[in-house]
Amino acid sequence: MRKIYLLLSMVLMAAGMVAQDSTKVVVPIVEKPLWKQKLYYGYNFDIYYHHDSRQSKKENGWSISITPELGWRLNDRMNIGLRFGGSYEDTRTEISVESETGGAPTIQNLRVRQGSWEVTPYGRYLLKRIINNKIGIWVEGHLYAGMKYPRVTDGVTKGTDYDGLRHTINYGAQISPVITYQFNEKSTFQLFFSIISFGYSGSTYSYVDPIDGHRYNEYTNDVIIFSGKLRNLLSNQFIPGLYGIKFGVQKSF
Numbered sequence: 001m002r003k004i005y006l007l008l009s010m011v012l013m014a015a016g017m018v019a020q021d022s023t024k025v026v027v028p029i030v031e032k033p034l035w036k037q038k039l040y041y042g043y044n045f046d047i048y049y050h051h052d053s054r055q056s057k058k059e060n061g062w063s064i065s066i067t068p069e070l071g072w073r074l075n076d077r078m079n080i081g082l083r084f085g086g087s088y089e090d091t092r093t094e095i096s097v098e099s100e101t102g103g104a105p106t107i108q109n110l111r112v113r114q115g116s117w118e119v120t121p122y123g124r125y126l127l128k129r130i131i132n133n134k135i136g137i138w139v140e141g142h143l144y145a146g147m148k149y150p151r152v153t154d155g156v157t158k159g160t161d162y163d164g165l166r167h168t169i170n171y172g173a174q175i176s177p178v179i180t181y182q183f184n185e186k187s188t189f190q191l192f193f194s195i196i197s198f199g200y201s202g203s204t205y206s207y208v209d210p211i212d213g214h215r216y217n218e219y220t221n222d223v224i225i226f227s228g229k230l231r232n233l234l235s236n237q238f239i240p241g242l243y244g245i246k247f248g249v250q251k252s253f
Contacts, residue, residue, distance in 0.1 A: 036253040042069045044083065044192075044248030061091030067120075071250070077126040083142075086117045110152055118146030118170070124178065136180040145171040172201035185252065192246040 044067040052059040064087065071081025091112045096105045122142035129136050148168040176197040181189045205218045 038073045040071050040073065040081075040250050040252050042071070042190075042248050042250035043067070044069060044085070044190075044246065046087070046244070046246040048244035050244075058094040059091060061089060061093075063087055063089035065116075067118075067248070069248070069250075079124045081122055081124075083120040083122065084118070086115065089114050089116070112150050112152050114148050114150040116146055116148040116170075118144055120144040134182050136182070138178040138180065139175065140178050141173070141175045143171075143173050145169075167206050169204040169206075170201070171203075172199060174199035174201075180250075187252075188250040190248050190250060192248075194246060 046063070046065040046067070048064070049062045050059070051061075065085055066087075067083045067085030069081050069083040071079050073079050089112075091110075093108075093110045093112065095108045095110065120142050122140055124138050124140045127137045127139060146169075148170065150168070174194075174197050177193045179191045179193070181191075183189060200221070202219065202221045205220075
């Protein structure tokens with residue numbers, strides 16, 4: 001009889017446990033859609049100030065650019081994306097212009113304001129993560145193409161590089177490091193080290209000759225071993241007062 005009571009007690013306890021488990025609400029784990037896992041967007045800012053006090057030219061200027069971006073994570077180590085943005089630059093220049101008659105040079109004071117736009121497709125590869133995987137060291141390669149529209153607001157352009165200048169087309173390719181810091185699951189800060197860069201750059205200048213009135217185009221090309229700022233620094237020709245920073249934030253959906 002005692003065995004029967006013990007068996008019935010065990011059955012009742014088991015039934016109670018099943019009933020208790022059946023009342024629990026099971027919340028299914030909903031995985032993000034693929035596009036939310038892979039797609040990201042961001043904003044980048046480039047602030048720059050410089051002054052040049054060489055004998056033939058004295059120059060002070062600043063520029064600021066805002067560049068939104070849209071990217072796609074191929075895997076844990078590789079991203080591709082596209083940046084498109086614009087910038088504004090304001091430069092005041094004092095130039096010594098040689099006299100056409102062989103006399104003493106004259107001083108030209110110019111103020112040049114120019115707006116520009118640029119489109120930049122890029123690819124990025126993660127080299128290493130450090131400090132609890134918060135900081136990422138990347139190498140980025142990108143192509144770029146854009147246009148500048150200079151406008152002289154003060155001064156006379158005769159005898160200067162701005163004489164008849166209408167616009168400048170810039171293009172090229174570049175490889176440089178990028179450092180990122182992950183704030184949380186959705187936000188990442190990034191810092192660009194464009195001072196250390198390798199690549200190629202070219203420009204096309206369109207200007208109207210003030211004498212014959214015809215439009216001409218000139219081309220320049222340059223292989224970038226380091227950026228101009230770093231080359232000047234290594235060759236002891238660094239121009240004092242050359243400051244700049246480029247940074248941004250990436251956001252996940």
